[in-house]
Amino acid sequence: MSSVVCPVCENFVPQSSINRHLDNNCKDAFISGEESSHHSSQESNQKTSEFFLPVSSKKRLAQPVRNLQSTSTPLHEIQGNYESAVKKFKSIDALEEAKPLPEKIRPSRLDQYFGxxxxxxxxxxxxxxxxxxxxxxxxxxxxxxxxxxxxxxxxxxxxxxxxxxxxxxxxxxxxxxxxxxxxxxxxxxxxxxxxxxxxxxxxxxxxxxxxxxxxxxxxxxxxxxxxxxxxxxxxxxxxxxxxxxxxLKKLSTSNIILILDRALSIYFPNSERPSGLDEAMIQHIAEFADGDGRIGLTLLETGLSALSNPNNRITPNELKNALKRTHFVYDRAGDMHYDTISAFHKSVRGSDANAALYYLARMLESGDALFVARRMVVIASEDADNNALPLAVAAHTAVTQIGMPEAEIILAHCAVYLAEAPKSTRTYMAYRRAQSALRNEPDAASAPIPMHLRNAPTKLMKSLGYSEGYKYNPDYLNGKVKQEYLPTELRTRKFLDVSGDLLIDTVLDEHTLN
CATH class of the missing domain: 3.40.50.300 (P-loop containing nucleotide triphosphate hydrolases)
Structure with missing residues (x-):
């Protein structure tokens, strides 16, 4: 008959008796007589073969071997080992119990996977x-x-x-x-x-x-x-x-409802669901999850805990009011950050103040006020209204000096003003043309500055012709005088108000919108 080592008392026990041995708290901690005779036979054979073994092996075999027949484990040690094993199993159960609901019901097959x-x-x-x-x-x-x-x-x-x-x-x-x-x-x-x-x-x-x-x-x-x-x-x-x-796309509301229903069927396999978790509540939780299955399951777990508390039962309406949105899908270092500011900028550029306010609120609720204020300073230069830039700078100053949440209304004021202001990119386009000329035309970056425009703080520079022939504008009527300012190589170039530029468009083109 084969034997196994008991995991609690570490004694050899017949394999057929191991379950009974554990149930008896390891009190029958001895191997059977048959096993003992088998062990003695093995020991005799071992002595016969020792003659042929090396000295090192003989020394190892000469070490005392525990007599399983005559050695017993004291009862208090057996009980201590048993209690230790029970605690170990309980700790494993505790780790399993501590897992949040999303981890407990995580699918392991494709037919359990939704979305x-x-x-x-x-x-x-x-x-x-x-x-x-x-x-x-x-x-x-x-x-x-x-x-x-x-x-x-x-x-x-x-x-x-x-x-x-x-x-x-x-x-x-x-x-x-x-x-x-x-x-x-x-x-x-x-x-x-x-x-x-x-x-x-x-x-x-x-x-x-x-x-x-x-x-x-x-x-x-x-x-x-x-x-x-x-x-x-x-x-x-x-x-x-x-x-x-x-x-992988964001989960739809119907996907999350299927996930929540599966969780409830696992949570209540043989009993009815709590009355507060009806179809309307599941729909409400799924919508609040906003495409995040983990958040949906966490909200469900919160609801289950609230409804199952016998000392503080709450009504379904109270539960619905308790499940307020506490998360916003916005990461100031991730894709959502750049997508949201891009949508905000384009909404302002498109004169849609409603959309601009929505994206502004979305960013401010995630604590990104100063970044938004800086961006609005840049956006202001796309407006034909020259008052837009000072207002944007003032809004940025308000955010730094006053802080949130008081600065929210100031930023909202600035965003609406920028959205409703007439639009013009003439300055932006003109600067890009000048920049392109410097980067792409061989002579543009090194073209000599006209002598009459150069400063002449020393006599030597004056003697070399620096500042010679310069016409001081305040000396002329209305400050206007004919004078060349571009280098000779670029005098025919036009950067601002090139033909085809849209200077100012104060009215939306209804034909374009349609």
Whole structure:
């Protein structure tokens, strides 16, 4: 009869009796007589063969061996080991219980995954690659909570390769190198591939991302990177060229409703849902999630906790009022930052004050007041109203001296004024022409300054003709006098008010709008 080592008391126990042994708190901590005779037989055979062993082996065998037949473990030690094991299992349960709802119900199969139908739907290319276990190196790009990490873990469940998960927030380049070497050794010894999932890959700078290149290029690893930022700006171009980029869209409200319904079916498998979580409440939570499945599940978990508290029960209406928006999808260093300021600028340029106020509020709610004020100073120079620039500078000063939230109305005042002011880019276009001439025309940057325009602070410079022939404008009627100011090589050039420029347009073109 075979024996196994008890994980609690570490004694040998017949395999058929291990469950009963554990149930009895390890009190029957002795091996059977049959096992003892078998052990004695083994010991006799061992002595017979000792003669043929080297001296070092004889010394090792001469060490005392624990007599399992006669040695017993004191009861208090058995109980202590048992309690220690129970605590260990309880701690594992506690870790599992502490997981937030999004982690507890994370899908492990494609039929549990909602959203991204173009990629993982019945005809989706990514579904085909996952099911055939042929996933190439890829970058999953999409907003927070759209299912990037979940999709990578579904790949882990469906691949025959070894799967290793890393995160740029907690792992460094040395961790990556170790994982790559392990993957290389595994491939050489067993022929088994390794898939490495690098979450938040954009947190590595481009120099750090270079560590992936040789291993991806040689096929030692299959890389799956996840990022919320535009890979064109945040991921090494050489790495992008070796990976397929898949864009994951923000989840629709209907997608999030399906996710919430699945969570409730797991949470209440054999019982009715709380009355406060009806279809209207689920719809409300899904809309508040704003395309982020993780936020939707977190709001649901908040609702479940509130409704299940026997000491402080709240009504569905109170729950609905409690689930106010506390998050704004805006990152001052990410794509959303540049997309939002671009939309704000174009709304002001298009004289749409309503849209300008919306984008202004969106940025201010995320705490970006000073940046907005600086941008409005620049925008003011696209207005034909010369009062726009002083107003924008004053608004910037107000933000720095007064601060938020009092400066909100000042910025709103400035944004509306800029949007409603007549527009002109004549100065902007003229400056770009002058700049282009300097950069692209060989003689423009080195053209000699006309002698009469040069300053002559010394006698030597005056003797050389500096400032000679200059006409001082205040000496003439209305300060106007005919005089050449451009270098000789550029005297025929026109930078401002070139034919075709739109000088001032104070009325919207209704035909263009239609």
């Amino acid at each position: 991204q139908e173009e990629l993982v739907g019945p005809q989706g290319i990514l579904r085909h690659l996952i099911e055939s276990d042929q996933c190439p190196s890829m970058i999953l790009w999409g907003p927070s909570g759209c299912g990037k990490t979940t999709l990578a873990r579904i790949v882990a469940q469906n691949t025959s390769a070894q799967f290793k998960e890393l995160s740029a927030t907690t792992h460094g380049v040395n961790d990556c190198k170790k994982a790559f070497e392990d993957a290389k050794n595994l491939l050489q010894l067993t022929g088994k591939r390794t898939v490495i999932f690098m979450d938040e890959i954009h947190r590595f700078n481009k120099a750090q991302q270079d560590v992936f290149l040789p291993y991806v290029e040689r096929g030692i690893i299959t890389l799956i990177g996840a990022t919320t930022e535009n890979p064109s700006f945040k991921v090494n171009n050489a790495l992008i060229s070796r990976c397929r980029v898949f864009f």
